[in-house]
Amino acid sequence: xxxxxxxxxxDSVESATQAQAGGARRVELCAALSEGGTTPSLGTIxxxxxxxxxxxxxxxxxxxxxxxxxxxxxxTMVRDVTxxxxxxxxxxxxxxxxxxGQVDRDGVxxxxxAAGPLPVTFHRAFDASRDLxxxxxxxxxxxxxxxxxxxxxxxxxxxxPALTRLVRRAAGRLGILAGGGIDxxxxxxxxxxxxxxxxHLRGTRPRLSTMKHRNARLILGKPVVADDGTRLxxxxxxxxxxxxxxxxx
Numbered sequence: 001x002x003x004x005x006x007x008x009x010x011d012s013v014e015s016a017t018q019a020q021a022g023g024a025r026r027v028e029l030c031a032a033l034s035e036g037g038t039t040p041s042l043g044t045i046x047x048x049x050x051x052x053x054x055x056x057x058x059x060x061x062x063x064x065x066x067x068x069x070x071x072x073x074x075x076t077m078v079r080d081v082t083x084x085x086x087x088x089x090x091x092x093x094x095x096x097x098x099x100x101g102q103v104d105r106d107g108v109x110x111x112x113x114a115a116g117p118l119p120v121t122f123h124r125a126f127d128a129s130r131d132l133x134x135x136x137x138x139x140x141x142x143x144x145x146x147x148x149x150x151x152x153x154x155x156x157x158x159x160x161p162a163l164t165r166l167v168r169r170a171a172g173r174l175g176i177l178a179g180g181g182i183d184x185x186x187x188x189x190x191x192x193x194x195x196x197x198x199x200h201l202r203g204t205r206p207r208l209s210t211m212k213h214r215n216a217r218l219i220l221g222k223p224v225v226a227d228d229g230t231r232l233x234x235x236x237x238x239x240x241x242x243x244x245x246x247x248x249x
Contacts (some may be wrong), residue, residue, distance in 0.1 A: 004191050005198040007057070007177065009033070011040070016048045016056075019203065026055035028093055028121075028200065035064030036124075036228070039080045042087060049088035057091040057121060058084040060111070065231030067097040067125035074107055081114040091118050093148070095125030103129060103138040112142060121146040121177065127153075128228070136166060140174050148200055150180030156199075157186045163194040 007026040008019030011033045019027050029048055030037035038061050040048075045058055060080050062073045069077070074096075081092055092115045096104040103122075112120055122144045129135040132152050139147060149166065151159020156178045167176045178190055179200030187199055 003197070007055075007179075007198060007200045009037070009179070009200060009202050011037075013044060013047045013051055015204075017051050020052055020054050022203065024054060024203075026057060026090075027052065028057045028059055030059040030061075032064065033202075037061055038063060039077075039084075042083055045084055045087040045089065055090045056088070057093050058087075058089040059093045059123065060084065061094070061123070063231065064228070066228055067095055067128060068099055069096055069104075069107065074110065077111055078114045081111055085114075085116065085118055089118065091121065091145075093121045093123050095123040097125055097129060101128065101130030103135050103142075105138060105142065108139075108142055108144075112144070119145040121148055123148045124150065124179065127151075127180075132162060132166065133169060136169055136174070140170070144174065146175040146177050146198070148177045148179050150178070153180070155181030156190050157181060160190060160193050163190070163196060167195045 005026065006024045007028055008024040009028045009030060010016045010019055011030050016027045016029060027048070029040050029045060031040040031044070032038040037059050039059060049056055060077050062069070062076045062080070077094065081094070084092060094108070094111050096107040096111070098104050108122070122139050126132065126135055126147050126149045132149070136147065149159070149163065150156045151162030151166065153159035153162065156163065159180065163176065163178055170176055175198060176196050177198045177200050178194060178196040182190060182199050182201040183203070187201070190196065191199060
């Protein structure tokens with residue numbers, strides 16, 4: 001198992017350098033991991049590139065929630081892919097589905113074209129697809145180099161049977177990157193039983209703020225929606241209601 005590649009999922013330059021110090025050979029750089037990850041800022045990508053000597057893959061995801069994207073969101077992702085590539089990313093992480101849970105061939109192909117020669121990982125939108133085997137075949141045809149997956153289950157440990165099947169189906173033509181709840185308690189078992197050569201993990205530990213002053217009445221974080229099938233979107237009607245209300249006074 002010494003040749004197993006560890007990829008760390010990180011949301012800051014500090015976490016990226018800690019992952020590197022711990023022996024990770026690649027990082028997936030994200031923002032907003034509480035929402036499953038979104039695209040990090042250009043500044044974060046650029047500084048991570050300066051500080052890291054290991055592989056730097058950048059997540060391209062314009063928002064949390066589902067993986068069905070609008071034309072505006074695709075345009076945003078194309079631009080973000082270009083920014084990440086120009087900032088020195090070694091690879092791109094992306095994913096998109098159709099409303100019926102298939103890989104969005106046209107959308108993914110457009111993003112692959114933007115990535116150019118960079119290798120691409122299809123993220124856990126794969127686990128939200130309607131048929132993992134079908135999705136794997138489509139991604140093989142598109143030329144994606146790697147799939148991040150828990151085998152369609154909540155965790156990779158629960159997905160061991162599916163991960164094993166996917167590794168056999170891919171037959172080395174595409175990398176299966178196991179992810180989802182992997183840590184020091186289960187990594188060995190997952191690698192041994194599935195045959196994956198790469199695993200994806202967070203490896204985090206809570207850290208208290210160093211702020212000496214804190215306003216206990218102030219909580220800027222908002223409640224996360226119950227599931228990925230629902231997301232919060234600004235409503236023009238609600239904004240207009242306040243505009244009209246203030247205009248009347």
